[in-house]
Amino acid sequence: MATNRTYDQIQVGDTVTRSRICTANDLFVFAHASGNINPLHLPNAEWEGEKDGDGPSAPFMWGGTLISAVIGNVLPGPGSVYRDQTLKFHEKVKVDQVLDVTVTVLEKLADRHVRLSTVVKRDDGTLVAEGEAIVIAPEKTISYDPEKLPSLLMKRHQHFDRLVALAKQLPAIPTSVVCPDDANSLGGTVMAAEAGLIVPILCGPAARIQAAAEKIGVDISGYELIDCEDENSSAARAVALVHEGRVRSVMKGHLHTDDLLRHVVKREGGLRTKRRISHAFVMDVPGRSTPVIISDAAINIAPDLPTKVDITQNAINVARSIGIEPPKVGVLSALETVNPAIPSTIDAAVLSKMADRGQIKGGIVDGPLAMDNAIDLEAARTKGIDSLVAGRAEVLIVPNLEAGNMIAKELTFVAHAETAGLVIGARCPVILTSRADNDRARLVSCALASLYDYYSRNKTAFNGEDIAKAAE
Numbered sequence: 001m002a003t004n005r006t007y008d009q010i011q012v013g014d015t016v017t018r019s020r021i022c023t024a025n026d027l028f029v030f031a032h033a034s035g036n037i038n039p040l041h042l043p044n045a046e047w048e049g050e051k052d053g054d055g056p057s058a059p060f061m062w063g064g065t066l067i068s069a070v071i072g073n074v075l076p077g078p079g080s081v082y083r084d085q086t087l088k089f090h091e092k093v094k095v096d097q098v099l100d101v102t103v104t105v106l107e108k109l110a111d112r113h114v115r116l117s118t119v120v121k122r123d124d125g126t127l128v129a130e131g132e133a134i135v136i137a138p139e140k141t142i143s144y145d146p147e148k149l150p151s152l153l154m155k156r157h158q159h160f161d162r163l164v165a166l167a168k169q170l171p172a173i174p175t176s177v178v179c180p181d182d183a184n185s186l187g188g189t190v191m192a193a194e195a196g197l198i199v200p201i202l203c204g205p206a207a208r209i210q211a212a213a214e215k216i217g218v219d220i221s222g223y224e225l226i227d228c229e230d231e232n233s234s235a236a237r238a239v240a241l242v243h244e245g246r247v248r249s250v251m252k253g254h255l256h257t258d259d260l261l262r263h264v265v266k267r268e269g270g271l272r273t274k275r276r277i278s279h280a281f282v283m284d285v286p287g288r289s290t291p292v293i294i295s296d297a298a299i300n301i302a303p304d305l306p307t308k309v310d311i312t313q314n315a316i317n318v319a320r321s322i323g324i325e326p327p328k329v330g331v332l333s334a335l336e337t338v339n340p341a342i343p344s345t346i347d348a349a350v351l352s353k354m355a356d357r358g359q360i361k362g363g364i365v366d367g368p369l370a371m372d373n374a375i376d377l378e379a380a381r382t383k384g385i386d387s388l389v390a391g392r393a394e395v396l397i398v399p400n401l402e403a404g405n406m407i408a409k410e411l412t413f414v415a416h417a418e419t420a421g422l423v424i425g426a427r428c429p430v431i432l433t434s435r436a437d438n439d440r441a442r443l444v445s446c447a448l449a450s451l452y453d454y455y456s457r458n459k460t461a462f463n464g465e466d467i468a469k470a471a472e
Contacts, residue, residue, distance in 0.1 A: 002144045004077030007112040007137035015104040016075045019123065020066055021377045022058050022093050024289040030062045043095060043289060057092035063129050066101045067118045071135055075103050076114065079138030083113065087131040091122070095289060096377060096392065098123040103133075112137050159284040159291045160418055160444045163322055164195070167447035169464050170454055172199045174247040175431070175446070176238035178260055179231055181208035183216045185253035188433075188442025190218045197446040201226065201247060204234040231255040235263040239271060242428050249449040251431040251442075257298065264426055276300070276310035277425035279432060280318045281408045282448055285417040292375075292411070293319050293327075293395040297404025298432065299423065305347050308397065309360060312351055314424040315395045316363035321455035322448070323463065329355075330374035330393030331367025332403070336385060338368065344399035351397070363395065364388050371396075371407070420444035422452060429453055 005014070024043040031037050041059045064087055071080055093099060100121050107115040114137045120129040175198040180186040186209065192198045202209055202220065206227035213220045228234040235255070241247045250271075252260050264271045279298035282291050295315040300307055312329060319327035331348035338345045348367030355365035366389035372379040377391030385391075398404035411417040419441055423430035429449040433442050454462045 002073045002078055002146060004079050004138050004142050005075060006139060006141060007076070007108070007114070010076060010105055010108065010114060010137055012105050012108060014075060015102060016070060017100050017102040018066075018070050018074065019381075020069075020099050020101065022062075022095055022097050022099065023287070024095050025287045026062065027056070027058055027095070030059060030065075034059075034061070055094065057094055060087075060089040060129065063089070063093055063099065063120050066099060066120060067103065067129075067131075067133070070101050070103045071116065071118075071133060075105070075116075076135060076137040078142040078144045079140070081136040082133065083136060084134040085118070085131060086133075087118075087129055089129050090127045093122070093128060098377070098381070099128060106132070109134070112139060159288075160420070160440075160447075163291075163451065164197075164444060164447045166462065166464055167450040168196050170450050170462060172196050173249050173446075173450045173453050174199045174201070175249045175251050175449070176201045176203055176241045176247045177251045178238045178253050179204035179208075179234050179255045180251075180253035181205060181212050182254040183212060184438060185442070186212045186218070186220075187216050188439040188446075189251065189253070190220070191439045192443050192446035193223065195443060195446075197443070197450055198249070198251070200224075200251075201238075201241060203238045203241075204228055204253065205230065231259045232263075235260045236269075239263045239269065242271060243269070247428070248453050249429045249431060249446075251446070251449075252433060257432060260430075260432075261299070261423075264423070264430060271426035271428060271430075273425060273427060275314065275425045276307050277423055277430075278307075278311040278314045279421060279423050280315050281404070282318065282322070282420045282422065282444075283408065283411055283417045284419075284444075285411055285415055287415075288375075290324055290394045291322065292417075294404050294408050294411075295395070295397055297398065297401060297408050298421065299401070301401045303400065305350060308347055308351060309354065310425060312355075312360055312363075312365065312397050315397060316360070317455065318422060318424060318448070318452060319395050320362055321452040321461055323461045324394050325461065327363045327395050328389045328392050329363045329365040329395040329397060330369045330389050331365065331397045332371060332374060333368035333399060334370060336368055336370050336373055336383060336390075344368065347399070348397075366390065367397070369393070418444070420448050422448045424452065429456075 102119045104117040116133045118131050177189050177200045180189045202225045278296040281294040296311045331351050333344040338349050345368040352365050352367050354360050366387045374393040380391035421432050423432045429452045431445045431449050
């Protein structure tokens, strides 16, 4: 509840400080509200900054609005009326930086006017802005419940748009598609092929695939079609094409996941490697500055510690393949301290130390972390967690399949995230989507497979520049 201080209650020297984290959403909301779409201030704009590594920064006037918030909410608070504000700006503000906004009463004037000192600093003490304000303080006590303010939802999926655009620059990846005999799976296959992401070889009952093509009105005569008797033989043939060197990825169509994975993990003729296979959901969550990767929510039901090591390494490799470098990995549990009564907290601590010792490579791993302090900086600061990962996690390693599945579906249906999926740890990426997934999910999953394939062969993410290497 925000409650003001009346003119009579205010004393010279009264001071308040409030902290605020600058988020990507703040910059987008400010751009919409102000009409200022200067790319210097937009996280998704193609802006390299005034010097290397400079990057986008918050508009200086966004920092000025934080002063307005303290005056309007705290000192004097609800009922205050601005009469004057001077500001001098000093340093830029970047996403994820924490600002401390301080308002101090300098003088009480006639007619309920109050002169205030207004200062904005980073939490390391760097001065961002300073000035003075004159406001009319309220005469009566007023309270306002901030919960009454309607919330805003920023629906943005620019991360997936970027990944698809990037993958389109790569040569289309040869892909065996298993049983694309319904509208969703065949439609997604054709969409990915027409986008230049894959060269599909359709494996499945030919009559059913042709019927699906007629139903959705697409011409598949230009694609190779291998007639197979049923789902089992279709999956076996799709996997065999990898060994024959004809394809570099496998895509699940309209069949149960188990029917495909049975052939992926079999000892003779499968796609096994020394590492345990796992699944990674890559999610474009509105408001997040990077995609969020959740692993494993589809294959390993109750993984032990050695399996979690492979799950973590696989997820790190997925993150690196899409340009997150180095990925910040939060190992989730119910709380952020080690508790022997909760085994997942012990596993998380061990995984973190294994990464420190180089047994897990390529990422910054920390745990245990609860979901809130893994992805929200304010929550991490409130609990006093000092970590490179806490509040900034881009990869979330879940304790078991149930937890991962719940988180992924909550982000999809509550936070309006878009989802793509990939199985890694096998000889090639396996595009594993739900039978209920739409064409868009399949399209993005194909883009992920292409980018992961490039990363696996070149040990670096494709950045759209080295076209010659991409063509090899």
